[in-house]
Amino acid sequence: MTDQIPFAAVEFAANPEPRCACVLLLDTSASMSGARISELQEGLAVLKYELSQDLLARKRVELAVVTFGGSVRMLSEFTTVDQFEPPILHADGLTPLGGAVTTGLELVRNRKRVYRQNGIACYRPWVFLLTDGEPSDPWQAAAAAVRHAETARDAAFFAVGVGEANFDVLGQLSVRQPLMLRGLQFRQMFQWLSTSLKSVSHSGVSDELSLKNPTAPDGWAKL
Amino acid sequence: MIVYSADGKPVELGSVLGRGGEGAVHLRLGDESQACKVYTKPPTDQRTAKLTWMVNRLHAHPDLAQWCTWPQELLFDDQHQCVGFAMQRLKELRPIHEVYQPEQRKTVLPTAGWDFLVRVATNCARMFETLHKYDVIVGDVNERNIFVDADATVHLVDCDSFQIRDGEQFFGTGVGVVDYTPPEMQGVDFRLVPRTVEHDRFGLAVIAFKLLLMGRHPFSGGASGDLHHAIATKDWDYPQLAQRLRHLLPWSVVGPPVRAAFIAAFTEDQRPSAALWIERLAAFEAGLQPCRREPLHKVPAGLGTCPWCTIEQVAGYAYFSRPQTQYHSQWQSADSQLAPLDAELKALVPPRQPEEWQSPPGMEAAIATARAMLQAERPPDLLGWYLALGGGLVATGGVAMALFHPSRGVVVAGAGVLALVASRWLTARRQVPWHKVTAAIEQQIAAMREIEAEWKGEALRFRDQDKRLRAWLAELRVQVLGVNEQRQREIDKLEGSQVSEALRAGLMRYDLAAASILNIPVEKKRALAIRGVLTAADLDRSKLAAIPGLADAQIEALIAWRRSTEALLTGSRAQGPSPAQLGAIDANFQHMRDNLLAEMRGALGTLRDSGQLADGRMAELIEQGKQAGLALQARVEAARREYIEH
Numbered sequence: 010m011t012d013q014i015p016f017a018a019v020e021f022a023a024n025p026e027p028r029c030a031c032v033l034l035l036d037t038s039a040s041m042s043g044a045r046i047s048e049l050q051e052g053l054a055v056l057k058y059e060l061s062q063d064l065l066a067r068k069r070v071e072l073a074v075v076t077f078g079g080s081v082r083m084l085s086e087f088t089t090v091d092q093f094e095p096p097i098l099h100a101d102g103l104t105p106l107g108g109a110v111t112t113g114l115e116l117v118r119n120r121k122r123v124y125r126q127n128g129i130a131c132y133r134p135w136v137f138l139l140t141d142g143e144p145s146d147p148w149q150a151a152a153a154a155v156r157h158a159e160t161a162r163d164a165a166f167f168a169v170g171v172g173e174a175n176f177d178v179l180g181q182l183s184v185r186q187p188l189m190l191r192g193l194q195f196r197q198m199f200q201w202l203s204t205s206l207k208s209v210s211h212s213g214v215s216d217e218l219s220l221k222n223p224t225a226p227d228g229w230a231k232l
Numbered sequence: 233m234i235v236y237s238a239d240g241k242p243v244e245l246g247s248v249l250g251r252g253g254e255g256a257v258h259l260r261l262g263d264e265s266q267a268c269k270v271y272t273k274p275p276t277d278q279r280t281a282k283l284t285w286m287v288n289r290l291h292a293h294p295d296l297a298q299w300c301t302w303p304q305e306l307l308f309d310d311q312h313q314c315v316g317f318a319m320q321r322l323k324e325l326r327p328i329h330e331v332y333q334p335e336q337r338k339t340v341l342p343t344a345g346w347d348f349l350v351r352v353a354t355n356c357a358r359m360f361e362t363l364h365k366y367d368v369i370v371g372d373v374n375e376r377n378i379f380v381d382a383d384a385t386v387h388l389v390d391c392d393s394f395q396i397r398d399g400e401q402f403f404g405t406g407v408g409v410v411d412y413t414p415p416e417m418q419g420v421d422f423r424l425v426p427r428t429v430e431h432d433r434f435g436l437a438v439i440a441f442k443l444l445l446m447g448r449h450p451f452s453g454g455a456s457g458d459l460h461h462a463i464a465t466k467d468w469d470y471p472q473l474a475q476r477l478r479h480l481l482p483w484s485v486v487g488p489p490v491r492a493a494f495i496a497a498f499t500e501d502q503r504p505s506a507a508l509w510i511e512r513l514a515a516f517e518a519g520l521q522p523c524r525r526e527p528l529h530k531v532p533a534g535l536g537t538c539p540w541c542t543i544e545q546v547a548g549y550a551y552f553s554r555p556q557t558q559y560h561s562q563w564q565s566a567d568s569q570l571a572p573l574d575a576e577l578k579a580l581v582p583p584r585q586p587e588e589w590q591s592p593p594g595m596e597a598a599i600a601t602a603r604a605m606l607q608a609e610r611p612p613d614l615l616g617w618y619l620a621l622g623g624g625l626v627a628t629g630g631v632a633m634a635l636f637h638p639s640r641g642v643v644v645a646g647a648g649v650l651a652l653v654a655s656r657w658l659t660a661r662r663q664v665p666w667h668k669v670t671a672a673i674e675q676q677i678a679a680m681r682e683i684e685a686e687w688k689g690e691a692l693r694f695r696d697q698d699k700r701l702r703a704w705l706a707e708l709r710v711q712v713l714g715v716n717e718q719r720q721r722e723i724d725k726l727e728g729s730q731v732s733e734a735l736r737a738g739l740m741r742y743d744l745a746a747a748s749i750l751n752i753p754v755e756k757k758r759a760l761a762i763r764g765v766l767t768a769a770d771l772d773r774s775k776l777a778a779i780p781g782l783a784d785a786q787i788e789a790l791i792a793w794r795r796s797t798e799a800l801l802t803g804s805r806a807q808g809p810s811p812a813q814l815g816a817i818d819a820n821f822q823h824m825r826d827n828l829l830a831e832m833r834g835a836l837g838t839l840r841d842s843g844q845l846a847d848g849r850m851a852e853l854i855e856q857g858k859q860a861g862l863a864l865q866a867r868v869e870a871a872r873r874e875y876i877e878h
Contacts, residue, residue: 022547062746124457129452
């Protein structure tokens with residue numbers, strides 16, 4: 010029998026560290042334009058910077074970026090932090106949030122399969138949703154998929170609302186309590202995300218996420 | 233910041249070398265060989281007692297500090313409260329994960345082969361052995377606590393977290409990392425259950441495995457993909473995995489005694505001691521031999537083929553690739569390639585020049601004859617003439633006769649008129665008018681002149697094209713010859729800029745984020761990072777001046793830090809362009825020259841084709857001229873017969 014050699018093998022031969030996949034689902038609908046999108050853009054740079062400072066996290070955390078503004082688009086496929094280039098964001102169109110969540114869950118599922126094929130250990134992937142609006146597409150199926158993924162421990166889903174986000178929908182989407190961003194503290198939010206991913210990617214594969222409370226008085230979020 | 237040693241002497245702290253969860257490690261000013269750990273929160277009495285015990289113990293057994301940053305001296309604040317300790321300062325060491333990760337290792341230790349990695353593993357075992365000998369348990373074994381020197385020696389840091397038992401005294405560890413925690417301790421609260429030497433032995437085996445098996449955790453590849461679960465259930469199947477995944481080192485390559493030690497460590501409760509690892513790894517390293525193709529490929533004796541070469545072939549990844557130390561250029565001048573092109577060019581004769589037109593035979597003669605005939609008198613229409621004259625006379629005679637003899641006269645006059653009419657009819661029926669004949673001949677001559685003009689035009693066109701192509705070829709030839717010089721210039725330039733490039737590469741390794749610079753808070757570093765200022769290499773005044781919110785003093789501090797970093801680096805400058813750089817230049821210019829030569833060949837082909845085309849076209853026009861001359865001659869003959877000789 011002649012086995013084919015998947016191309017991915019080289020990537021995992023070069024770097025066999027366990028992986029922590031994190032997909033960012035970013036709302037880039039028209040309402041995000043202006044200060045929001047530019048702060049978010051800087052936030053992505055902060056995320057890359059903060060994670061890069063950690064020699065292990067930069068080899069372990071893999072980031073992917075999916076935007077939903079008008080349509081759901083994959084702007085950056087999973088890459089380890091050392092090779093991640095924050096994509097340029099443009100705000101435009103409606104808010105297909107349901108489609109984005111479904112895409113995000115599928116991405117982490119596929120990525121986990123690739124890890125397994127290549128004998129790479131992994132931490133529970135993160136799906137990090139950020140939105141400032143109201144879904145413009147059906148989202149109920151996505152909510153069911155999130156619940157299923159959480160129960161099966163396939164992914165940890167986090168939802169963050171900005172400004173006029175529909176908190177009620179976020180509450181139904183996420184098993185965890187959704188958070189509301191204070192003002193435009195995107196940088197603080199991404200610092201928190203980076204710290205959390207760093208601690209996840211070191212702790213070994215502990216089941217419970219013990220994260221710093223972002224809703225503390227000095228945190229970036231409120232309930 | 234000033235702290236005090238036990239005897240009250242002030243100890244001045246320098247810049248921060250590193251920061252952890254518990255405190256910061258500072259440079260000890262005045263003693264380059266030492267660093268000082270100062271806790272953020274004052275240590276508990278328990279911690280102080282532990283440090284005191286460790287410092288005292290070191291006096292009895294100095295070898296405890298041989299391979300780790302064992303506390304050497306306690307440090308106090310001015311209230312005599314312990315705030316930290318002094319220890320050996322580790323310089324320029326690499327965390328062990330940078331050594332066992334293949335891609336990272338190729339960058340930081342480009343000349344390290346498998347034997348180097350085996351040696352690091354053996355040294356790790358020696359390090360553990362030194363501590364275990366005194367009942368010291370590392371406890372928190374992990375890839376961030378072990379540092380590797382360029383000579384493969386290793387050092388442990390964070391020694392204040394070691395677990396120590398001395399009679400009644402017990403100081404625990406309380407922390408640990410899942411990846412290095414044995415099955416029986418997975419999910420256990422480290423603060424509640426004391427560690428044993430068996431736990432350390434599991435951690436040591438994981439470290440050794442990662443070093444020998446290209447950075448892979450022994451339990452990664454478990455069915456669940458989850459390390460905690462895989463270790464807890466002893467779901468260890470590297471041998472099978474390596475059969476399925478061709479980029480993994482086959483299990484059989486690891487010698488049987490070392491294999492057996494790994495299997496025992498991962499599947500049994502009695503794990504190999506550090507002393508056993510030392511013995512087996514040292515024996516294994518002694519049996520390694522370089523493969524014939526690549527000296528960095530170290531192969532156990534008796535193995536038929538080199539596993540590293542095999543992996544390169546079947547999986548396309550080189551676990552070891554040494555940068556070439558010498559470069560033998562294959563560069564040659566282009567003379568041998570130009571010679572055949574020159575010869576071919578020489579053999580190509582340029583097309584005939586426009587002034588070389590020689591009328592085709594018969595053409596000029598036919599024109600001359602035609603011209604002579606046309607210049608001669610207009611030929612008479614004799615028959616018509618006579619008939620008309622006769623008819624006129626008869627008609628006039630008939631009219632006169634009618635005066636005397638009316639009936640006869642009318643008949644004669646009628647006959648005369650009839651003859652006159654007949655003459656006109658005859659003339660009109662029998663002959664093309666002369667002016668039309670001359671016009672036709674003139675037209676034919678003009679057509680022949682056109683053929684002549686076209687020939688000359690074509691000759692001109694082909695000559696120009698030929699000239700253009702030859703000029704282009706000459707230009708290409710000059711360019712081909714110029715590549716030599718261009719290449720040399722590029723090499724000179726590289727050698728000239730080598731120092732600054734080497735320095736730049738060095739500066740890029742110094743992350744701003746990791747540095748502690750007076751007056752530059754973390755927030756400011758973040759602001760710099762967002763604008764692309766990440767390492768010492770990015771620091772120059774013009775760039776910094778463009779960043780809003782940066783005070784002059786801060787710019788000065790950053791520049792000063794860059795300078796001090798430069799000073800550190802000046803010893804490590806490269807000697808000249810690397811073989812890879814030279815190879816790239818050669819390849820680049822060879823490529824450029826090949827393109828030029830290909831273009832020359834193309835131009836020569838066009839020149840040849842164009843010459844053949846010209847020859848054909850010229851011959852065709854000459855033939856046309858010849859045919860037109862013959863046709864004119866025939867027409868002139870016919871006209872002469874018809875109009876003049878009659």
